[in-house]
Amino acid sequence: MDWKNAQVAERYKPGEAMTGPFAAHLIDLSGLSTADGSSDLVVLDNACGTGIVTLQLHEHVPAAARARMSVVSADFSPPMVESVAARITENGWAGATAQVVDAQSLSATLPTAHFTHVLTNFAACHLPDPRAGLREAFRVLRPGGTMAFTAWKAVGWYPHTARALALIPGAPALPPFADFVGSMVTATASGEEEKRRWVDPAFFEARVREAGFAEVETVLRENVTRTAGAAEHAKAYAEITKRMLSTVWGDRVDEFGAQFEGALERAVREEVGDGEVVLKWEAYCVIAKKA
Ligand SMILES: C[S@@+](CC[C@H](N)C(=O)[O-])C[C@H]1O[C@@H](n2cnc3c(N)ncnc32)[C@H](O)[C@@H]1O
Numbered sequence: 001m002d003w004k005n006a007q008v009a010e011r012y013k014p015g016e017a018m019t020g021p022f023a024a025h026l027i028d029l030s031g032l033s034t035a036d037g038s039s040d041l042v043v044l045d046n047a048c049g050t051g052i053v054t055l056q057l058h059e060h061v062p063a064a065a066r067a068r069m070s071v072v073s074a075d076f077s078p079p080m081v082e083s084v085a086a087r088i089t090e091n092g093w094a095g096a097t098a099q100v101v102d103a104q105s106l107s108a109t110l111p112t113a114h115f116t117h118v119l120t121n122f123a124a125c126h127l128p129d130p131r132a133g134l135r136e137a138f139r140v141l142r143p144g145g146t147m148a149f150t151a152w153k154a155v156g157w158y159p160h161t162a163r164a165l166a167l168i169p170g171a172p173a174l175p176p177f178a179d180f181v182g183s184m185v186t187a188t189a190s191g192e193e194e195k196r197r198w199v200d201p202a203f204f205e206a207r208v209r210e211a212g213f214a215e216v217e218t219v220l221r222e223n224v225t226r227t228a229g230a231a232e233h234a235k236a237y238a239e240i241t242k243r244m245l246s247t248v249w250g251d252r253v254d255e256f257g258a259q260f261e262g263a264l265e266r267a268v269r270e271e272v273g274d275g276e277v278v279l280k281w282e283a284y285c286v287i288a289k290k291a
Contacts, residue, residue, distance in 0.1 A: 001243050003076070009050050009083035015240060016052040021223040022150045022283045023056045023121045029219065029287050030117055030148045032057065037064030044115045044140065047103050047123030048073040051084035058093055072110065074101035104129050106136040113142045122283075124149035125198040129187035134211035141290045147213060148287045151204060152181070156225060156279025157237050161245075163267035164260060171256040175248055183247045201284050213288035222282045233277040234265035 002008065027033050035041060041061070045053040054073045061069055071093070073084045078100055085098035101109045103120070104127055118137045127133045137147045154177070162174040175183075182195030197203040201218045208216045227233040238261035246253050268277055 001247060003080070004078065006079055008077060009079045011240065011243070012080070013050045013083075014236060016050060017225055018156065018223075018281055019049070019122050019150075020052045020056065022221060022281075022285065023053045023119075024060060025221045025283075025285050026053065026119050026121060026148045026150060027056055027060050029285050030119065030146045032065070032117065033060045033062070035061055035065035035069075037062070037068055039068070039116075041065060041069040041117065042115045042142075043069065043071045043117045043119065044106075044110070045071055045073040046101075046106070046118055046120040046137065047127075048075045048084055048098070049080055049121075049123075051087050051098075053119050053121050054084060054093070054096055055087070055091075058091065058096075070095035071097075072101075072115075073098045074103075074106075074110070076100060076102045103127055104132040104136060107139045110140050112139050115141050116145050117141075118145070118147045120147075120149040122150050122152065124286075125151040125204055126181050126184035128185060130185060130198055130204075131187065131189065131207055131211070134208055134213075138212045138290060143290055145290045146287065147208075147290065148285065150283045150285050151199070151201075152177075153199070153220065153282040153284055154280070156281045157241055160233075160237075160264060160268050160271075161241055163270075164264040165256075167263040167266055168256045168259045171259075172249060172252060174245075180245070180248055201286075204284075204286065208286060208288050212290065214291045216286065216288040218284050218286045220282060221285055222280060225279045225281065227277040227279075229274060229276065230265045230269040230272060233268050234261045238264050 051073050054071050075081050081098045081100050088096045118141050165171045165174055178196040178199045181199050185195040188194040205216050242253050242257050
C-alpha cells in the first residue's frame with residue numbers, strides 16, 4: 001500500500017468501518033472511556049490514518065476527562081495528516097493537533113516521557129521495523145503511561161479474496177495471512193521467518209516486554225460488518241484489496257487487477273446469492289504499561 005499517495009486519505013476513509021470498532025476497544029481497554037477528569041490526558045493517536053482513534057476519543061472519553069485531554073494525531077503520510085487536520089478543524093476538537101511523524105522514530109519529532117497514552121490502531125505489527133516502533137512508543141510515553149495497539153487475527157476480506165483469485169486464470173493464489181502481514185516487515189532480528197510471526201500474540205507480547213513495557217495483556221475482540229449485496233461488496237473492497245496486496249505481488253496486480261472486481265462479485269454471489277454480505281473481523285488488543 002502506498003500510504004503517501006495523494007489520494008490515500010479519500011481511498012482509506014471507508015476502511016474506518018473495519019478499524020473503528022477496534023479503536024473503541026483500545027480506548028476502553030486503556031481505561032480512557034472511564035477516565036474521571038482527575039488528571040491530564042495526553043494521548044498520541046499513532047499512525048492515525050484518517051483519524052478514527054481521535055474521533056472515537058472525542059466520542060468515548062467522558063466530558064470531564066475530555067476537558068483535560070490533548071491529542072496528537074500523527075502519521076508519516078502527509079495526505080493522511082492533512083485529512084485528519086481538516087477533521088479536527090471541522091469538529092472543533094480544541095485539544096487536538098495533527099503532525100507528520102514516523103512511528104519508528106517518534107522521539108525525533110515528539111518529546112520523550114510526555115504522553116499518558118500511546119494508541120496505535122492497526123499499524124504496530126506491520127511497520128517495516130515493528131521493534132523500533134515499540135521502543136519509540138516506550139520512549140515518548142511517561143512513566144505510569146499506557147501503550148495499546150491492535151493487530152489483526154483475521155480480516156474479513158481474506159476468504160472472499162482467495163475465492164475470487166481462484167476464478168481468474170493465471171492470478172496468483174492468496175498467500176497465508178501471516179505472509180501478507182510479513183510482507184510489510186523488512187527488519188528482523190532472527191531471520192526471514194521472523195516476519196511471519198507478527199501475527200502471533202505470544203511473539204509480539206514478548207517484543208512488547210523487550211521494549212521495556214510491563215503488565216502486558218492481550219485480549220481478542222471481534223466485529224462484523226455488513227454490505228447490502230455482492231455488487232456493493234465488490235465495489236467497496238476490490239480497489240482497497242488490490243492496493244493492500246500490492247505489497248505481496250508488486251506490479252503483478254496489474255496483470256489480473258482489471259478482472260478482480262468482477263471475480264470478487266461472482267465469488268461473493270456464489271456464497272450469499274442476493275443476500276447481504278456479512279464479514280467477520282478479529283483482532284488482538286494489546287495493552288501494556290510503562291512502569
Ligand atoms: C491500516 S492504517 C491504520 C490507520 C488508523 N490508525 C485506523 O485505525 O484506521 C495504517 C496507517 O499507518 C500509517 N503508517 C504506515 N507506516 C508508518 C510509519 N512508519 N509511521 C507512521 N505511520 C505509518 C499509514 O500511513 C496508515 O495511515
